[in-house]
Amino acid sequence: MFKRLVIQLQAPRMRTFSIATRTKPFQVAIDGPAASGKSTTAKMVAQRLGFDYIDSGAFYRCITLAALSKGINPSDPATVGQISEIAEQCKIGLQTVFAKPSETVSSGEEGVFQKLTCLPTTRVFLNSKDVSSEIRSNNVSQHVSAVAAIRNVREAVLQKIRSIRARENNNNNNNNNNKQDSDNTPNLSSSQSQSIVVSEGLVMDGRDIGTVILPHADLKIFLVADSRIRAERRLQELVKNGLDPTLNKLDVDTVQRDLQRRDELDRTRKVSPLRKADDAMVLDTSNLTIEGQVDVIVQEVERRRGDNVKVV
Numbered sequence: 334m335f336k337r338l339v340i341q342l343q344a345p346r347m348r349t350f351s352i353a354t355r356t357k358p359f360q361v362a363i364d365g366p367a368a369s370g371k372s373t374t375a376k377m378v379a380q381r382l383g384f385d386y387i388d389s390g391a392f393y394r395c396i397t398l399a400a401l402s403k404g405i406n407p408s409d410p411a412t413v414g415q416i417s418e419i420a421e422q423c424k425i426g427l428q429t430v431f432a433k434p435s436e437t438v439s440s441g442e443e444g445v446f447q448k449l450t451c452l453p454t455t456r457v458f459l460n461s462k463d464v465s466s467e468i469r470s471n472n473v474s475q476h477v478s479a480v481a482a483i484r485n486v487r488e489a490v491l492q493k494i495r496s497i498r499a500r501e502n503n504n505n506n507n508n509n510n511n512k513q514d515s516d517n518t519p520n521l522s523s524s525q526s527q528s529i530v531v532s533e534g535l536v537m538d539g540r541d542i543g544t545v546i547l548p549h550a551d552l553k554i555f556l557v558a559d560s561r562i563r564a565e566r567r568l569q570e571l572v573k574n575g576l577d578p579t580l581n582k583l584d585v586d587t588v589q590r591d592l593q594r595r596d597e598l599d600r601t602r603k604v605s606p607l608r609k610a611d612d613a614m615v616l617d618t619s620n621l622t623i624e625g626q627v628d629v630i631v632q633e634v635e636r637r638r639g640d641n642v643k644v645v
């Protein structure tokens with residue numbers, strides 16, 4: 334799988350550089366329960382390593398949003414056919430805007446300023462409309478597990494992801510920077526494509542990435558965290574995105590119950606249930622910082638790629 338090029342320079346206090354050039358992109362699969370930190374971590378790992386990123390949950394969220402906006406109740410089993418049709422017909426595009434590694438923003442109050450690393454952001458397009466915020470609403474979250482349990486929906490998502498990857502590879506091979514879908518939806522990582530043409534790897538997060546979508550991934554991570562901590566983080570995120578918890582009758586207990594209900598549905602469904610792949614590393618983020626969990630994964634990728642710079 335690897336073509337290895339080793340450059341050795343002999344001199345006093347010398348370094349050995351081992352540069353691995355791969356014929357196949359390095360694949361990182363990140364799975365785990367709701368709000369365990371998958372997408373935040375996956376995006377940052379992709380940014381640090383210059384890899385592509387695919388948020389597979391966004392596909393299920395888009396299909397759920399499309400169904401809800403047509404007045405369809407995904408929790409009613411009689412709607413399975415209608416939702417499957419929506420899944421097959423809708424167009425979904427992702428665009429991840431990566432910050433330059435050196436780019437930082439200052440924030441703080443009363444004259445105390447902190448330097449924060451810019452976080453990458455993913456914009457999600459449903460039939461060319463930017464639905465990045467709408468798909469994170471509590472209403473979509475409440476129904477998405479029912480949608481993701483439909484076999485035809487999973488099949489449609491798999492096809493969409495495959496065609497994105499095929500187009501991505503094609504674009505890379507053709508040295509083509511113009512990554513637009515036929516419906517003008519920006520394709521994956523189009524911001525990256527302006528500077529990087531060939532990506533050395535892919536990070537993908539979801540529930541079945543290590544088990545079904547990328548069963549031969551080079552690194553599989555199963556991200557977990559205490560359910561109370563996950564609920565606190567998710568509520569904080571919803572508030573940050575403009576939700577009024579009082580108006581919406583939402584507190585940590587309710588969010589925790591919703592997460593646990595959703596995890597149960599995701600774990601017990603017949604098709605591609607949430608489960609740890611046998612060869613996945615478990616990473617508990619309960620007591621980690623975001624940077625800390627990203628570091629663990631980046632270091633593991635570097636160790637497995639064997640392209641560390643060693644001082645000899």
Ligand SMILES: Nc1ncnc2c1ncn2[C@@H]1O[C@H](COP(=O)(O)OP(=O)(O)O)[C@@H](O)[C@H]1O
Pocket residue numbers: 365366367368369370371372373374566567569570618621622623626
């Ligand atoms: N180690 C951490 N410490 C504090 N907050 C975190 C940590 N990891 C993730 N978060 C936050 O938790 C929330 C849920 O994370 P997210 O990446 O959306 O999870 P998932 O993709 O698994 O649903 C986000 O607001 C994210 O910023």
Ligand SMILES: Nc1ccn([C@H]2C[C@H](O)[C@@H](COP(=O)(O)OP(=O)(O)O)O2)c(=O)n1
Pocket residue numbers: 366367368369389390391393394474477478481482538539540541542595599
């Ligand atoms: N590969 C995937 C990704 C997500 N899903 C389902 C399961 C989840 O309840 C929903 C939403 O996933 P998402 O990762 O966006 O959800 P959370 O942010 O973790 O709450 O989609 C899935 O079944 N398979």
